[in-house]
Amino acid sequence: MIDLHTHTTSSDGRCTPAELVARAARAGVDVLSVTDHDTTAAAAAASAACASAGIEFVAGIEITAVVDGRDVHVLGYFIDPDSAPLAAFLAEQRRRRIDRLKQIIDRLSGLGIVLDADAVLQPGRDDTSKAAGRPWVARALVAGGHVADTREAFDRFLATGKPAFIPRIGPAPPDVFNRIHASGGIASLAHPGLLARDNLIPAFARAGLDALEAYHSKHNADETARYLETADAHGLAVSGGSDYHADPSHDAGGPGCVSLPREAFQVLKDRCAARRATASGAATSS
Ligand SMILES: [Zn+2]
Numbered sequence: 001m002i003d004l005h006t007h008t009t010s011s012d013g014r015c016t017p018a019e020l021v022a023r024a025a026r027a028g029v030d031v032l033s034v035t036d037h038d039t040t041a042a043a044a045a046a047s048a049a050c051a052s053a054g055i056e057f058v059a060g061i062e063i064t065a066v067v068d069g070r071d072v073h074v075l076g077y078f079i080d081p082d083s084a085p086l087a088a089f090l091a092e093q094r095r096r097r098i099d100r101l102k103q104i105i106d107r108l109s110g111l112g113i114v115l116d117a118d119a120v121l122q123p124g125r126d127d128t129s130k131a132a133g134r135p136w137v138a139r140a141l142v143a144g145g146h147v148a149d150t151r152e153a154f155d156r157f158l159a160t161g162k163p164a165f166i167p168r169i170g171p172a173p174p175d176v177f178n179r180i181h182a183s184g185g186i187a188s189l190a191h192p193g194l195l196a197r198d199n200l201i202p203a204f205a206r207a208g209l210d211a212l213e214a215y216h217s218k219h220n221a222d223e224t225a226r227y228l229e230t231a232d233a234h235g236l237a238v239s240g241g242s243d244y245h246a247d248p249s250h251d252a253g254g255p256g257c258v259s260l261p262r263e264a265f266q267v268l269k270d271r272c273a274a275r276r277a278t279a280s281g282a283a284t285s286s
């Protein structure tokens with residue numbers, strides 16, 4: 001099984017990298033990418049755990065871009081997780097995440113729900129490589145007895161258009177594609193079925209997007225078929241994964257519940273090799 005979309009405690013997942021790899025190994029995954037939001041902090045530990053479990057590790061990331069105030073998640077694969085320019089860009093992304101959570105907590109207090117902002121944001125201060133996210137606020141709402149579970153926290157307060165929703169500020173997708181390419185990787189549009197902005201895909205393809213995440217745990221068979229066709233129509237490869245967070249209110253299945261076909265994985269690798277060859281050709285000819 002090939003699972004190219006998972007999260008750890010470095011972002012909003014609940015498994016450490018070692019625990020995630022152990023669960024993936026038990027499920028029969030033999031190619032795994034860890035794609036935390038706006039951080040590569042788990043890459044070294046996940047890579048080491050994969051090596052000892054006999055799993056092929058693909059260095060990955062899920063970067064949040066913004067279009068019209070709405071999130072567009074862009075997956076990066078085969079990146080250099082230690083790239084300095086990428087690290088600087090991701091650090092800025094994480095600072096924006098902390099600022100946004102502060103605004104959300106302020107908004108909640110205006111609604112009469114007082115959370116301890118310091119406590120909610122503490123993990124991001126203790127370890128600046130961690131990417132803060134709304135699930136941290138959702139969990140604080142559960143812990144404070146304001147909602148029954150994190151799903152209710154999103155449905156009542158945190159989701160787009162709800163009373164404590166704060167639009168994100170961030171880079172446009174083409175900027176993110178370029179940064180992924182500059183760190184040696186390729187870019188795939190995450191869960192296009194959840195994004196539900198198919199009209200954006202042709203322009204993304206022209207701006208350097210490499211693939212669509214046609215296979216995702218929350219895509220139904222029709223959506224998967226539609227994105228396979230769309231990818232084909234625009235000369236894009238396809239990626240796929242479970243988007244496993246080890247969070248029952250978030251997950252549609254465990255690691256490996258969605259598996260990318262092996263031929264499609266090879267196409268991603270070939271695409272990456274072609275990009276790198278073009279980039280090095282451009283570098284030597286200039
Ligand atoms: Zn996502």
Ligand SMILES: [Zn+2]
Nearest residue numbers: 005007062243
């Ligand atoms: Zn994800």
